[in-house]
Amino acid sequence: MSGVRVLVGTRKGAFVLTSDGKRASWDVSGPHFAGWEIYHVKGSPADQERLYASQSTGWFGQLIQRSDDGGTTWTPVDNQFTYDGVPGTHQWYDGTPHPWEFARVWHLEPSLTDPDTVYAGVEDAALFRSVDGGQSWQELAGLRGHGSGPSWQPGAGGMCLHTIILDPVDPGRMFVAISAAGAFRTDDAGKNWRAVNRGLRSEGIPEETAEVGHCVHRIAMHPSRPEVLFMQKHWDVMRSDDAGESWHEVSGNLPTDFGFPIEVHAHEPDTVYVVPIKSDSEHYPPDGKLRVYRSRTGGDEWEALTNGLPQRDCYVNVLRDAMAVDALDSCGVYFGTTGGQVYVSADAGDSWAPIVRDLPAVLSVEVQTLP
Amino acid sequence: MIRVVLPAHLRTLAHVDGEVELEVEGQATQRAALDALEACYPVLRGTIRDPVTQQRRAMVRLFACERDLSHEQPDAPLPDAVAMGTEPLLVVGAMAGG
Numbered sequence: 001m002s003g004v005r006v007l008v009g010t011r012k013g014a015f016v017l018t019s020d021g022k023r024a025s026w027d028v029s030g031p032h033f034a035g036w037e038i039y040h041v042k043g044s045p046a047d048q049e050r051l052y053a054s055q056s057t058g059w060f061g062q063l064i065q066r067s068d069d070g071g072t073t074w075t076p077v078d079n080q081f082t083y084d085g086v087p088g089t090h091q092w093y094d095g096t097p098h099p100w101e102f103a104r105v106w107h108l109e110p111s112l113t114d115p116d117t118v119y120a121g122v123e124d125a126a127l128f129r130s131v132d133g134g135q136s137w138q139e140l141a142g143l144r145g146h147g148s149g150p151s152w153q154p155g156a157g158g159m160c161l162h163t164i165i166l167d168p169v170d171p172g173r174m175f176v177a178i179s180a181a182g183a184f185r186t187d188d189a190g191k192n193w194r195a196v197n198r199g200l201r202s203e204g205i206p207e208e209t210a211e212v213g214h215c216v217h218r219i220a221m222h223p224s225r226p227e228v229l230f231m232q233k234h235w236d237v238m239r240s241d242d243a244g245e246s247w248h249e250v251s252g253n254l255p256t257d258f259g260f261p262i263e264v265h266a267h268e269p270d271t272v273y274v275v276p277i278k279s280d281s282e283h284y285p286p287d288g289k290l291r292v293y294r295s296r297t298g299g300d301e302w303e304a305l306t307n308g309l310p311q312r313d314c315y316v317n318v319l320r321d322a323m324a325v326d327a328l329d330s331c332g333v334y335f336g337t338t339g340g341q342v343y344v345s346a347d348a349g350d351s352w353a354p355i356v357r358d359l360p361a362v363l364s365v366e367v368q369t370l371p
Numbered sequence: 372m373i374r375v376v377l378p379a380h381l382r383t384l385a386h387v388d389g390e391v392e393l394e395v396e397g398q399a400t401q402r403a404a405l406d407a408l409e410a411c412y413p414v415l416r417g418t419i420r421d422p423v424t425q426q427r428r429a430m431v432r433l434f435a436c437e438r439d440l441s442h443e444q445p446d447a448p449l450p451d452a453v454a455m456g457t458e459p460l461l462v463v464g465a466m467a468g469g
Contacts, residue, residue, distance in 0.1 A: 035380060059430045059464040060380060060418040076384070076414045080422045102423075 004326050005368040006334055008342055009038035012360035014053055016071040023332055023346040026355045040321055040364045042108050047115035048368055052134060054105040062104050066134050077134030081122055084141035091153040100124045107321060109164035121161035125152060125178040140190035148195060148212040155179035155215050162320055168223040180215035185244050196244030200233060218320040220262045222269035230272050232262040237274055239299050250299020255286050261323035265348060266331040270298035273333060275318040284315035294349045308352035321364035328369055336362025373404050374459040385412040390459055399454035401433060402445040419462060430465040
C-alpha cells in the first residue's frame with residue numbers, strides 16, 4: 001500500500017512522520033539535529049530516499065545535511081556559501097548600502113530529475129546550486145546581478161530567498177521569490193533573471209506598483225499547468241496566467257488576505273489553499289479560529305475549512321514553507337503551526353486531524369508520496 | 372598537544388565525547404588550534420569561525436585559564452598552560468536563546 005513521509009522542520013530539530021495511505025496512524029521519528037533550527041527539509045523527486053536539510057543556529061551557523069536512506073541517517077555536506085565575485089551591497093533597513101552577508105539557508109529545492117542537483121535559497125538573498133549532492137555550492141549570480149539588486153531591502157524576517165519553483169516542462173525556467181524584493185524568473189537555467197511583479201500593488205513601499213520591492217511570501221504552481229502561478233503576498237492573494245508576466249488579485253471573499261503559505265491541490269490545478277492571518281502586526285488567525293481556505297475556482301471564491309481545526313482561542317501562525325500536499329488519489333493536505341501542531345487532511349481539506357500536537361514551532365512541512 | 376573542550380552541539384556534530392586532543396605545529400595560537408581542530412573534524416568548519424572571513428562567530432567564546440580569550444588576536448600565543456596541555460581551551464556557546 002502506498003504511503004507518505006512528512007518532513008517537518010522546527011525551531012529545535014527535524015521530525016519525520018510516516019503513515020500508510022490512510023493517513024490515520026502515524027509513526028514519529030525525531031528530533032533529528034536536536035536543538036538546531038531546521039528551516040527546511042525536502043526530498044528529491046528523482047530519488048525518494050535522498051533528502052536535504054538546512055540546519056542552523058545563531059551560535060554555530062549553517063550546516064547542510066543529506067540523507068540517502070529516507071531520513072534514517074544523515075551526513076553533513078558542504079556548508080560554505082560564498083557569494084560570487086565582489087558581493088556588493090543591498091539596501092539596509094535605514095536605506096544605507098549594506099554588504100551582502102550570508103546568514104542561513106531558508107529553502108532547499110532538489111532538481112526534478114537529478115538527485116545530486118539541489119538549489120538553495122539563502123539570506124541575504126541569493127540562489128546557490130549544487131550538482132554533486134551538496135558537496136559544493138556555487139552561486140547563480142545572475143539573480144543578484146539583476147540591475148535592481150542594490151535596491152533590494154530586507155523584510156522584517158531578513159532578506160531571504162524563500163521560494164524556488166522549477167518548471168516541470170521547461171528545464172531552463174525557474175521562479176524565485178525574495179522578501180522584500182519580489183518574484184523573479186529565469187528562462188536560461190539561472191544565467192539571466194528578470195523581475196516578474198507587474199500587477200502587484202504594495203501599500204508599504206513608496207511606489208506601490210514598483211518593479212521590485214514587494215514582499216512576496218510564497219508562490220505555488222501546479223505541474224500540469226506551469227504558466228499559472230498563485231501567490232500569497234504580504235497582503236493580497238494573486239494569480240498569474242502567463243508565467244508571472246502579469247498578476248491579478250484573487251483574494252475575493254477571504255476574511256483577510258494576509259498570510260504566508262499557499263498550495264495547489266495535487267490533482268486539481270484550480271483548487272488552491274491559503275491560511276488567512278489577521279494582519280501583518282497580528283500574526284494569528286482572525287477571531288482565534290484556525291481556518292484553511294480553499295478555492296475550487298482558481299481564486300476569488302473561497303470556502304472556510306474548519307472540520308477538526310480549533311475554532312476558539314487559537315493564536316498560532318502558519319509559516320510560508322509549512323504547508324504541503326501529497327499526491328495520493330485522495331489528495332492529502334498538511335500544515336504545521338508555530339504552536340507545534342502538524343495537521344493532516346486526507347480528504348483534500350474537508351476534515352483535519354493533528355498528527356502531532358506538541359512539537360517545537362514548525363518552520364517547514366514537506367511531504368513525499370511513497371509507492 | 373592541546374586539549375579543547377567543545378560545546379555539546381559541536382561534540383555531537385563531531386561524534387566525540389569529552390575533550391579533543393590536538394597536535395599543533397609551531398606556536399600555539401587560537402588560529403593554529405582552530406585550524407588543527409577543523410583539520411581533524413572537517414564538519415566543524417564554519418561552526419566556530421565564519422568560513423569566509425575567519426571571524427569568530429559572535430555567540431561563540433573562547434575561554435582558558437579562567438580568562439576570556441575571545442577578543443585576543445588570532446595569532447596571539449595561547450597561555451602556556453594551554454600550549455602545554457595542562458589546561459584546556461574551552462569553546463563556549465554564549466548563554467542566549469530559549
